[in-house]
Amino acid sequence: MNKLLCATNMKALFKFSTIAVLLIVLIVLVLFFAIGNSVYSGKTASLKFVNASGQLIKSASITVAGQSCSVKELGPGGEIRCHFEDLYDSSYSVSVKMQSGVLHSEPSLGYVTGGMNFNDTITINQSGVIELVSSPCT
The missing domain is CATH 2.60.40.2890 (Domain of unknown function DUF5300)
Known part of the structure; x- marks a missing residue:
């Protein structure tokens, strides 16, 4: 039972960490393009x-x-x-x-x-x- 609970917790942790990493990558990309647009627009x-x-x-x-x-x-x-x-x-x-x-x-x-x-x-x-x-x- 402990092994099953541990495996379930690991899967949940893996899903959470994957989603967190993807969100961080998305935020970085949005910031990158926003900064790039502000530098190059209006010239x-x-x-x-x-x-x-x-x-x-x-x-x-x-x-x-x-x-x-x-x-x-x-x-x-x-x-x-x-x-x-x-x-x-x-x-x-x-x-x-x-x-x-x-x-x-x-x-x-x-x-x-x-x-x-x-x-x-x-x-x-x-x-x-x-x-x-x-x-x-x-």
Whole structure:
């Protein structure tokens, strides 16, 4: 009888300890993902796009992390500002159509991530080269 009682107690203790361990693992995972989300959410990119081409831009589009910013016309020396939120690992995709009809594009320019904020400047120069100056900040 003692052996049966002891075996029953051991089974109950095993079930309890298994449930306790699983609950602790679950709590740790929830905390891990909550901390990760708070670190990576709310990070932004502030972007300035500058027309240094000397020509009228008919249209320009900038996309990063699934978000877009565009302008219909931008005169020589003109600039626009864009703001992107909730970043994830991505790069800028830039497409610029000049008044002459020439299309300049850069499908993968620079790098942004959800781990920090960015203050970036994208410039199209007179030869049509699209350049990025990136300034990550925390």
